Amino acid sequence: MADTLSADFVVIGSGIIGSLTARKLALAGASVLILEAGPRVTRGELVARFRNSPRRSDWMSPYPPAAWAPHPVYQPKDNGYLVQAGPYPYPAEYIRQVGGTTWHWAAHAWRNVPNDFKIRSLYGVGVDWPITYEDLEPFYQEAEEIMGVSGAPNTGSPRTKPFPMQPVTEPYAMRRIRERLEPAYPVVSNTTARNSRSYDGRPACCGNNSCQPICPIDAQYHGGLSADAAVAAGARLIPDANVYQLEHDAQGRVTAALYYDPDKASHRVTGKTFIVAANGIESPRLLLLSTSDKFPQGLANSRDMVGRHLMDHPSTSLTFDAEEALWLGRGPQSPSSINTMRDGAFRSEHAPYRLDFTNISRVDGTSKSLVAAGVYGPELEKRLRHSVAHELNVKNVLEVLPLPEHRIALSDQKDAMGIPKPQAHYSIDDYTRRGHERSQADFKRIAELMGGTNLRFSKDGDFANNQHICGTLSMGKDPATSVCDGWGRAHDHENLFLASTGVLPTSATCNSTLNGLAVALRTAQHILSAQTSTPTPAATSAPGR
Amino acid sequence: MSTSHSASVDNLVAPNPVRRGVLAGLLGAYAASLIPWALAQPVADSDQGAFLAVSAILVGRSALDAAATKRLYDALLANDASFSASTRTLLNLINERKIDPLQLQQLLDDEKSPLAAIPRVIVSAWLLGIVGSGERARCLAFETALNAVMVADVLKPPTYAYGTYGSWAGKPG
Numbered sequence: 200m201a202d203t204l205s206a207d208f209v210v211i212g213s214g215i216i217g218s219l220t221a222r223k224l225a226l227a228g229a230s231v232l233i234l235e236a237g238p239r240v241t242r243g244e245l246v247a248r249f250r251n252s253p254r255r256s257d258w259m260s261p262y263p264p265a266a267w268a269p270h271p272v273y274q275p276k277d278n279g280y281l282v283q284a285g286p287y288p289y290p291a292e293y294i295r296q297v298g299g300t301t302w303h304w305a306a307h308a309w310r311n312v313p314n315d316f317k318i319r320s321l322y323g324v325g326v327d328w329p330i331t332y333e334d335l336e337p338f339y340q341e342a343e344e345i346m347g348v349s350g351a352p353n354t355g356s357p358r359t360k361p362f363p364m365q366p367v368t369e370p371y372a373m374r375r376i377r378e379r380l381e382p383a384y385p386v387v388s389n390t391t392a393r394n395s396r397s398y399d400g401r402p403a404c405c406g407n408n409s410c411q412p413i414c415p416i417d418a419q420y421h422g423g424l425s426a427d428a429a430v431a432a433g434a435r436l437i438p439d440a441n442v443y444q445l446e447h448d449a450q451g452r453v454t455a456a457l458y459y460d461p462d463k464a465s466h467r468v469t470g471k472t473f474i475v476a477a478n479g480i481e482s483p484r485l486l487l488l489s490t491s492d493k494f495p496q497g498l499a500n501s502r503d504m505v506g507r508h509l510m511d512h513p514s515t516s517l518t519f520d521a522e523e524a525l526w527l528g529r530g531p532q533s534p535s536s537i538n539t540m541r542d543g544a545f546r547s548e549h550a551p552y553r554l555d556f557t558n559i560s561r562v563d564g565t566s567k568s569l570v571a572a573g574v575y576g577p578e579l580e581k582r583l584r585h586s587v588a589h590e591l592n593v594k595n596v597l598e599v600l601p602l603p604e605h606r607i608a609l610s611d612q613k614d615a616m617g618i619p620k621p622q623a624h625y626s627i628d629d630y631t632r633r634g635h636e637r638s639q640a641d642f643k644r645i646a647e648l649m650g651g652t653n654l655r656f657s658k659d660g661d662f663a664n665n666q667h668i669c670g671t672l673s674m675g676k677d678p679a680t681s682v683c684d685g686w687g688r689a690h691d692h693e694n695l696f697l698a699s700t701g702v703l704p705t706s707a708t709c710n711s712t713l714n715g716l717a718v719a720l721r722t723a724q725h726i727l728s729a730q731t732s733t734p735t736p737a738a739t740s741a742p743g744r
Numbered sequence: 745m746s747t748s749h750s751a752s753v754d755n756l757v758a759p760n761p762v763r764r765g766v767l768a769g770l771l772g773a774y775a776a777s778l779i780p781w782a783l784a785q786p787v788a789d790s791d792q793g794a795f796l797a798v799s800a801i802l803v804g805r806s807a808l809d810a811a812a813t814k815r816l817y818d819a820l821l822a823n824d825a826s827f828s829a830s831t832r833t834l835l836n837l838i839n840e841r842k843i844d845p846l847q848l849q850q851l852l853d854d855e856k857s858p859l860a861a862i863p864r865v866i867v868s869a870w871l872l873g874i875v876g877s878g879e880r881a882r883c884l885a886f887e888t889a890l891n892a893v894m895v896a897d898v899l900k901p902p903t904y905a906y907g908t909y910g911s912w913a914g915k916p917g
Contacts, residue, residue, distance in 0.1 A: 246903055253874045253881035255902070275878045368910035395909070406906030415903045528899045530912030560902060566871045566891040570864050573849025576778070577804040579867070580894045587895055588916075 206232035206435070208726075209456055209470035211442045211485065212699075214299020215712060216719045217476030218425035219345060220698045221434045223723040231434040232468060233426070234458055236268035236441040236477070237295035242423065245302065245413040255563055258303050258412035259292055267461040268295045268441045269614050281480070282610040282622040289509070289625035292666045293478050297438050298423030300478065300666070301712060303412035305533040306392040306419045308348045309553075309709030310339050310356035310717075314542050318705060322546040324630065325600045325705045329676045329685035330721075332357075338717040338724070345428075346420040347398040348713075350390030354538055367395045367404055370530035370558050375523065376591070377535065379648050384537045384641075386556070392420035392713075393531055408560055410532040419531075440466065443618050445473065445489040445498055445695075453498070453695045459616055472694045472726065476719070479509075479668030479701035483607045484621045486672075499672075499689035499697070504682045506608055508601035508670035510706040513627055513662035514555075515635050516594035517642035522650025524588035528560025540638070541708045550634025552595040553708045554641060561590045593645055594663070595638040597631050599706050601670050627662050635662070667711040672701035674718070687722035696722055771797055772839035781806045791828040792817050794835045795866075801838060801845055802863055803870045803890055812870075812885065819875040819884055820865060831866075834859050 206229075210221040213235035225231045240262075248261035257274045264270045264278065270293055271281040281291055293300040313332035318325045340360050342348075349364035366388035369377070377386035393410070394403045404418040417424065430436050440458040448454050453473040458466050475482045483506035487497040499505055537554035545551070565586040574582055599605075610622035639656070646654055657663070674697075675681025678690035687702055689695040700715035707714070768776065768783035770793040776783060779800040785808070787793035795817045800808055821827045837843065837859065843851060852860040869875050873885030886892070887901045898916045900906050 250886045250903060251883050253876070253883045255883075255886075275881065368913050370912045371915055374913070403909040405909065406900075406912045407903050408900070408906065409902035413903070416905070524917065526898050526916040528902075529906055529916060560899060562891050562895055562899065562901075563872065570867050570871060573853070573863065574846065575802040575804070575848055575863060575867060576845025578846050579802075579804050579871075583871075583891060583894055587899070 204232060204437075204466070205469040206230040207471050208232070208474060209234065209468055209472070210434075210474045210476055210698075211456060212236075212299065212475070212477035212481070213297050213422070213426045213429070213436055213438075214476065214478060215301045215422035215425045216698050216700070216716050217474070218298070218422060218429040219342070219716060220474055220476060220719045220723045222425070222429040222432045223720060224727065225429060225432040225434040227727050231429070232470065233429060233434055233436040234440040234442050234456060234468065235297050235426075235436060235438045236481070237265050237270075237297065237438065239297045239438050240302075242413065242415065242417065246415045249409065249413055259294075261412050262294045262296065262302065265295065265439070265461070266615050267439065267459065267463070270295045279612070280614060280620055282612055282620050284608070284622050284624045285626075287626040287662075289511070289623035290664055291480060291511070291623065291668055292664075293480065293668065295481070297436065298421060298426045301420075301422040304421070304712065305410055305710070307389055307533065307710040308343065308346060308350075308392045308713040309354070309390050311707045311709060311714055312355045312542050313357070315705060315707040318546060322544070324547060326673075326675065326680070328704050329674055329681075330718075334685075335714075335717050335721065338721040339713065341720050342713055342716040346392040346713075346716075347394055347401070348390060348392050349395040351388045353385075354387055354390060355541060362390075364395045364398060367391065367393050367531055367534065370534055372525035372527055372529070372558060372591075373535040373556060375525055376556055376649065380537075380645060383644065383648060384554075385539065386535050386537055389534055389536050391531070391533070394418045404531055406530045408528050408530065408532055408558070441616060441618075442477070442485060443488060443616070445475075445485065447491065447493070447498065447692065449493075451493065451692050453692055463616060472696065474696045474698050474722075475672075476698040479671045479699055480607050480621050480623075482697065482699050482701050483671045484609065484619075487609050488619065494691070499682050499691050499695060501691050502679050504673070504680065506671050507603045507606040508673050508704070509605040509607055509623065509625060509668070510599040510601055510670040512596045512665040512667045512706060512708070512710075513599065513631060513635075514594040514596055514665055515638070515662060516592055516657045517646060518590060518592045518655045519646045519649070519651035520586070520589040520653045521591045522589075522652075525591065526588050527558050527590065528562065528587070530558060532557065532559045534558050537641075540641070545637075548633065549637055550598040550600075550631045551708050552597045552634050552638055554638070554645075555594050555596055557592045557594070561587045565590065591649060591651070593642060595635065595641075596665060596708055597634045597638075597662075598708050600628065600630050601673065601705060602628065605670075607671050631662075665710070667700065667706065669700045669703040669706050669711045669715070672697045672699055673704040674702045675704055686725045687718065696726065698722055767793055767797055767800075770794065772836075774842045775801065775835060775839040778838075778845065782808070786810065788814065791832070794828070794832045795820075798831050798835050798838070799866055799870055802848075802867050804845065805890065808870075809888070812888065815884055816869045816875065819882065820869060823876050823880070824865075827862075830859055830862050834862050
């Protein structure tokens with residue numbers, strides 16, 4: 200062992216959730232050490248990589264994996280890191296670098312709607328959460344104020360305090376969509392971690408239209424800012440520290456984290472409390488890797504629940520040409536949605552969904568289509584401008600139910616560090632497929648209202664993934680069906696907490712980051728309250744499974 | 745096709761090609777009719793001249809930047825040693841058979857021509873700034889790629905600021 204480090208809290212993963220959990224603990228005066236598998240990368244480097252990329256529509260292209268801390272990439276070819284066990288592929292994308300995956304995201308920061316927390320009780324599907332919307336509401340607000348969330352109050356999630364900011368100015372294209380779809384469909388501004396004014400030292404959006412893969416001006420919040428904030432609060436962050444094993448004592452308390460540096464030298468970090476915040480795939484992978492005589496199936500896994508209930512948000516879509524020239528690509532990428540199908544009695548029959556309008560520039564996509572079609576000469580520019588001006592896309596964001604057979608497991612294959620790769624077992628069940636089928640009527644009606652022509656539905660049976668990895672560390676009241684309790688504490692280990700979108704026990708219809716972050720901030724509050732002997736409500740008093 | 749046209753095309757493959765000439769001297773009548781505006785464009789040599797002529801015909805633009813022409817040409821040649829010869833042959837084909845650019849790809853595909861890949865390679869280079877494919881793909885232009893230039897009156901390339909906050913609310917154009 201090269202050295203031994205120690206802290207009150209050892210946080211594994213420096214993404215938005217791990218870093219802001221670490222920040223909260225550090226602000227309370229605790230010693231906090233963050234171990235990040237990947238390297239530090241600056242915003243300027245990422246912008247340059249994007250501009251120089253031969254695959255600008257591949258949002259992972261500015262984020263090549265580090266050899267010592269690989270993550271999945273699929274272009275120009277699949278690097279084979281996330282092994283696919285099927286029957287349906289789960290090509291998840293995430294980023295192992297300081298700040299994690301929210302370096303590239305659409306910054307959607309939706310709250311769940313209250314009924315998302317009790318779909319078993321209300322609709323007879325999925326599971327109830329061990330906590331309620333009301334339990335989480337103050338922590339939604341806390342997360343929104345840290346990130347700087349802009350939004351409108353008409354999205355179905357009640358608030359006790361206003362948004363930190365007004366919604367970002369609606370692009371012209373979205374205004375016309377809203378106007379033409381009224382009153383059949385209310386189109387609302389998305390709730391996003393994007394500045395509509397200067398906020399916390401960061402500027403308002405300037406419409407760079409590259410929210411994914413990188414906002415060049417930090418008008419959009421991201422995990423790199425979280426990592427900086429954790430360090431500013433006093434946490435120590437060690438990059439290039441790929442944790443491959445957690446150790447425990449005779450009582451099952453976690454005692455140390457072992458990590459490899461890029462040269463595969465092993466280091467040992469001890470601590471009083473460990474928080475695994477390495478996303479919904481790497482976190483269960485680490486727990487499964489941490490086998491011992493006492494825990495032969497890995498940590499927190501005495502009932503074989505770690506990695507199970509894998510969920511995301513599959514999407515199908517419709518692309519069409521609108522009657523009028525709207526020119527997507529002016530303003531932020533993802534401004535507007537239709538929320539009317541996020542909740543209702545139909546949830547007993549089929550998946551709910553949000554309908555999402557993109558505002559991503561069509562220039563590169565149209566260019567490739569025209570080249571593929573062999574359109575040359577004066578027609579090339581004419582058709583390029585027409586398609587770029589008129590093309591619209593709407594997609595659904597479908598709920599997936601938590602099923603134990605959908606899981607992250609360990610593969611027989613090993614990565615470059617000799618560590619077993621993660622392996623995905625996934626499918627699209629009938630509940631989600633029925634939601635997709637229901638949404639096709641909406642797609643057609645929307646196209647009709649927009650005077651749409653040249654309708655191009657996504658290929659039948661193909662579901663695009665949205666990288667909202669959740670469920671694999673599910674929280675719940677019953678240790679037989681969950682990994683951690685409502686506070687994020689592993690059922691099997693007193694000093695092991697899980698802070699990740701993986702703890703979300705259902706996927707609902709909105710992006711997972713804000714929900715995962717709010718749950719993690721509640722976990723941090725619980726840890727701090729317990730340390731200062733401040734009474735906190737018992738998680739087991741909450742309804743749920 | 746007149747004699748003079750043939751003579752002009754012959755220049756493209758002559759052992760001592762035109763150097764530092766203008767594009768007009770390299771074209772046959774039909775090719776010249778497709779890009780009359782480009783005839784005075786300077787070219788370094790006949791190989792680049794043929795590339796410039798085919799490029800101009802395929803992308804249908806009224807001017808092509810000389811530095812970009814050289815850069816893309818060098819990259820395409822580095823990727824494919826036969827690129828110059830293929831491009832010259834393609835120019836001859838367009839000229840001799842008076843092929844409408846809009847029909848060119850279909851014609852080459854239908855005839856299973858060995859030149860069928862060339863137009864897409866050239867147009868991808870100009871339009872997207874990308875040369876090569878798969879792991880060998882390289883980006884040679886972004887904000888100056890033609891697809892950015894063609895819409896520059898309305899859109900900015902991603903990562904470039906559209907304007908002050910809220911400027912995207914107005915009707916485009």
